Amino acid sequence: MKALQKQDLLDCHQRIAEHIHRTPVLTSRLLNEISGAELFFKCENFQRMGAFKMRGAAHAISRLTKEQQQRGVVTHSSGNFAQALSLAARSLGVDAYIVMPNNAPQVKKDAVKGYGGQIIECEPTLTAREKAAKKIVEKYGATFIHPSNDLDVILGQGTAAQELLEDQPNLDNIFTPVGGGGLIAGSALAAHFFGNDCKTIGGEPFEVDDAYRSLKSGKIEFNETTNTIADGLKTQLGDINFPIIQKYVDRIIRVEEQEIIEAMRLIWERMKIIIEPSCAVPFAALLRERTSFKGKKVGIILSGGNVDLGKLPF
Amino acid sequence: MKALQKQDLLDCHQRIAEHIHRTPVLTSRLLNEISGAELFFKCENFQRMGAFKMRGAAHAISRLTKEQQQRGVVTHSSGNFAQALSLAARSLGVDAYIVMPNNAPQVKKDAVKGYGGQIIECEPTLTAREKAAKKIVEKYGATFIHPSNDLDVILGQGTAAQELLEDQPNLDNIFTPVGGGGLIAGSALAAHFFGNDCKTIGGEPFEVDDAYRSLKSGKIEFNETTNTIADGLKTQLGDINFPIIQKYVDRIIRVEEQEIIEAMRLIWERMKIIIEPSCAVPFAALLRERTSFKGKKVGIILSGGNVDLGKLPF
Numbered sequence: 154m155k156a157l158q159k160q161d162l163l164d165c166h167q168r169i170a171e172h173i174h175r176t177p178v179l180t181s182r183l184l185n186e187i188s189g190a191e192l193f194f195k196c197e198n199f200q201r202m203g204a205f206k207m208r209g210a211a212h213a214i215s216r217l218t219k220e221q222q223q224r225g226v227v228t229h230s231s232g233n234f235a236q237a238l239s240l241a242a243r244s245l246g247v248d249a250y251i252v253m254p255n256n257a258p259q260v261k262k263d264a265v266k267g268y269g270g271q272i273i274e275c276e277p278t279l280t281a282r283e284k285a286a287k288k289i290v291e292k293y294g295a296t297f298i299h300p301s302n303d304l305d306v307i308l309g310q311g312t313a314a315q316e317l318l319e320d321q322p323n324l325d326n327i328f329t330p331v332g333g334g335g336l337i338a339g340s341a342l343a344a345h346f347f348g349n350d351c352k353t354i355g356g357e358p359f360e361v362d363d364a365y366r367s368l369k370s371g372k373i374e375f376n377e378t379t380n381t382i383a384d385g386l387k388t389q390l391g392d393i394n395f396p397i398i399q400k401y402v403d404r405i406i407r408v409e410e411q412e413i414i415e416a417m418r419l420i421w422e423r424m425k426i427i428i429e430p431s432c433a434v435p436f437a438a439l440l441r442e443r444t445s446f447k448g449k450k451v452g453i454i455l456s457g458g459n460v461d462l463g464k465l466p467f
Numbered sequence: 468m469k470a471l472q473k474q475d476l477l478d479c480h481q482r483i484a485e486h487i488h489r490t491p492v493l494t495s496r497l498l499n500e501i502s503g504a505e506l507f508f509k510c511e512n513f514q515r516m517g518a519f520k521m522r523g524a525a526h527a528i529s530r531l532t533k534e535q536q537q538r539g540v541v542t543h544s545s546g547n548f549a550q551a552l553s554l555a556a557r558s559l560g561v562d563a564y565i566v567m568p569n570n571a572p573q574v575k576k577d578a579v580k581g582y583g584g585q586i587i588e589c590e591p592t593l594t595a596r597e598k599a600a601k602k603i604v605e606k607y608g609a610t611f612i613h614p615s616n617d618l619d620v621i622l623g624q625g626t627a628a629q630e631l632l633e634d635q636p637n638l639d640n641i642f643t644p645v646g647g648g649g650l651i652a653g654s655a656l657a658a659h660f661f662g663n664d665c666k667t668i669g670g671e672p673f674e675v676d677d678a679y680r681s682l683k684s685g686k687i688e689f690n691e692t693t694n695t696i697a698d699g700l701k702t703q704l705g706d707i708n709f710p711i712i713q714k715y716v717d718r719i720i721r722v723e724e725q726e727i728i729e730a731m732r733l734i735w736e737r738m739k740i741i742i743e744p745s746c747a748v749p750f751a752a753l754l755r756e757r758t759s760f761k762g763k764k765v766g767i768i769l770s771g772g773n774v775d776l777g778k779l780p781f
Contacts, residue, residue: 177491198739418776425512425772427739458739462732467776 157308157397159346162315165212165308172211172244176200176313178320183423188439189447193324194420195317198428198458202268205313205456206237206300209335212309213298214238214245222247224294229275229282231257232385233457234300239270250295252285254278260461301333302391311339317452318347325449328435330456331355331364331405332386334394340454341401351452355398355405356438358382358413363389364398365405382410382466385431385457406438413437414466420455430466432456471622471711473660476629479526479622486525486558490514490627492634497737502753503761507638508734509631512742512772516582519627519770520551520614523649526623527612528552528559536561538608543589543596545571546699547771548614553584564609566599568592574775615647616705625653631766632661639763642749644770645669645678645719646700648708654768655715665766669712669719670752672696672727677703678712679719696724696780699745699771720752727751728780734769744780746770 179194197205214226225248228238235251242249251270253262254277265272275285289295299306313336314327327344329337341353357364360381366374373395379387390398408416417433420426432455439446439453493508511519528540539562542552549565556563565584567576568591579586589599603609613620627650628641641658643651655667671679674695680688687709693701704712722730731747734740746769753760753767 203739421741421776425517425741427735427741462735462779462781465776465779 157342161308162311162343162346165305166312166315168215169208169211169309169312172201172215172241173208174200175316178317179424179426181424184419187419189443190439190449190451193317193321193450193452194424195313195452195454196426197313198426198432198455200457202233202236202240203457203459204233204237205310205336205454206233207241208312209303209306209309209339210234210237210241210298211244213303213305214241214247216305217296221296224296225250226298227252227286227289227295228298228300229253229286230300231261233459235261235265235270236268236459238298239265239268243269248293248295250289250293252282252289254282299391301335301388302393303335304393307335307339307394307397308342309339310336311343313454314340314343314452315347317454318343318351321450321452322347323349323450324351324452326446327351327353327452327454328356328439329353329454330383330386330431330434331357332431333388334364334390334398336454336456337402338394338397342397345401352403353401354403354435354438356435357405357407358386358434359407359409361387362407365407367395368399368402368405371399382413383431383434385429386434406442408434408437408441412441416440418467426455427458427460428455429457429460432458471656475622476625476657476660479619480626480629482529483522483525483623483626486515486529486555487522488514489630492631493738493740495738498733501733502757504753504757504763504765507631507635507764507766508738509627509766509768510740511627512740512746512769514771516547516550516554517771517773518547518551519624519650519768520547521555522626523617523620523623523653524548524551524555524612525558527617527619528555528561530619531610535610538610539564540612541566541600541603541609542612542614543567543600544614545575547773549575549579549584550582550773552612553579553582557583562607562609564603564607566596566603568596613705615649615702616707617649618707621649621653621708621711622656623653624650625657627768628654628657628766629661631768632657632665635764635766636661637663637764638665638766640760641665641667641766641768642670642753643667643768644697644700644745644748645671646745647702648678648704648712650768650770651716652708652711656711659715666717667715668717668749668752670749671719671721672700672748673721673723675701676721679721681709682713682716682719685713696727697745697748699743700748720756722748722751722755726755730754732781740769741772741774742769743771743774746772
């Protein structure tokens with residue numbers, strides 16, 4: 154893999170600019186008081202389709218050749234990346250095939266269809282998903298795009314932190330959640346290239362602390378169970394994002410489920426914005442170790458706002 | 468009453484500017500598609516203490532003499548105005564006495580205390596509330612400030628629409644909820660002085676349609692029952708705001724309870740922001756009569772975001 158440069162992120166941002174929102178950075182006096190830090194929330198919950206994943210999806214598609222674009226893209230996901238790839242594909246005039254387990258909630262299927270994605274249902278196992286995606290690749294010549302373990306996706310996700318640092322160049326830290334590793338890897342690259350000694354810190358639930366353990370052991374670890382409310386963070390790292398995380402991420406702070414719910418509630422009640430549980434994890438991590446960040450300027454990537462209002466934890 | 472001038476609103480805004488947030492104006496492609504209009508949401512849910520009432524409270528206090536300010540202010544309210552007067556008073560270095568019914572929820576009492584207001588409890592009747600407030604006026608020489616039927620409060624509330632028209636000078640309409648009448652009266656004044664033939668329209672629940680009936684009958688009407696989810700809109704108009712509403716408001720559109728809940732849900736899910744039920748009423752009104760506003764530029768005052776997350780209607 155060729156070493157990444159600052160220019161790679163600048164090029165990426167330029168490529169995707171017309172397909173994404175430049176999301177606002179919000180502040181809250183009350184949350185500053187509670188945390189003891191000066192906080193800057195990068196609101197990717199206001200991003201198109203409601204999450205940062207729009208950035209990586211748009212970038213990955215934009216990097217395909219015209220011929221590849223004509224044959225479409227495919228992924229397997231039942232979460233935000235399914236919606237992101239569908240909308241990004243529509244935005245770029247490309248077909249998107251989304252492999253989803255046949256037990257995925259109807260609301261998720263409807264969202265993908267609403268953004269123009271074509272759903273291929275399969276049995277709810279990883280093997281069945283991979284097989285179904287492979288079939289689409291063979292049948293249509295579509296390009297498979299991984300939700301997090303893809304360099305173009307990683308660069309795309311990094312543009313949120315890049316924009317945040319353009320607005321606030323002197324952040325001491327950037328906090329992100331850690332799921333499949335795309336967001337934190339991209340953010341850490343952006344902090345490295347655009348920050349002024351800005352350290353990237355991950356927030357991860359104790360219940361799915363594979364990334365924390367991976368950094369300790371030096372190899373990609375897995376979760377045996379995934380009993381967390383942060384449903385976007387159940388996936389594990391990949392061989393492309395893990396080396397970037399090892400090199401550029403300062404550390405990962407783990408949080409309890411109750412801390413995630415409390416952090417989510419604080420942001421809902423005090424900032425009046427809707428974030429999904431996974432999105433509350435980095436703020437929960439900051440609160441857990443607030444004494445270490447007293448007086449610091451801290452950026453927090455609010456990763457997404459797609460929640461089922463019928464299933465809230467409060 | 469001396470005729471109001473454009474300058475009165477300009478002076479008001481200048482007086483309160485340091486005590487309020489200039490709230491953002493958000494847009495949503497999806498809600499534009501759904502409504503058929505071009506919508507501009509003025510986000511007073513992001514205002515200090517979570518509602519536009521901060522504006523009127525700050526203005527009313529700022530207009531008192533130094534001597535009056537030293538003796539404090541008093542109101543009776545268990546809603547947003549209690550919090551607004553408490554925070555505005557603290558912001559201006561003034562004592563605030565808040566008369567609340569002894570059955571008010573603890574969370575509301577805590578909010579008032581959190582903003583520095585001093586609570587005086589009384590029996591939960593209007594007579595008891597008025598008596599308790601009168602006692603404070605006599606004991607401390609405090610000035611009573613009405614939540615909506617006070618010219619300085621009305622002007623203060625009007626500054627939200629004024630800011631919205633500074634940002635979007637060519638709105639065809641401004642929609643607001645109608646409760647006690649302060650917000651819609653102030654907004655209609657702002658639309659008159661700062662708009663370009665901009666018509667002000669109220670949204671009101673059928674269940675508490677006193678203002679709708681008042682405009683029809685030409686005198687202030689009351690509600691016999693108040694079975695609405697829009698708990699901020701249960702109050703009736705007053706003799707100071709009603710003439711302004713008669714003169715400057717175009718009309719009032721009534722909505723069903725289910726329409727309020729659906730409008731609230733649309734804004735939560737699509738815009739990822741938290742609004743209270745009362746705040747969804749003008750958007751519900753627009754959706755109900757969307758054919759009349761097709762292609763129009765419509766401003767909507769999102770009045771507040773203080774909801775009890777434990778008691779959501781979805």
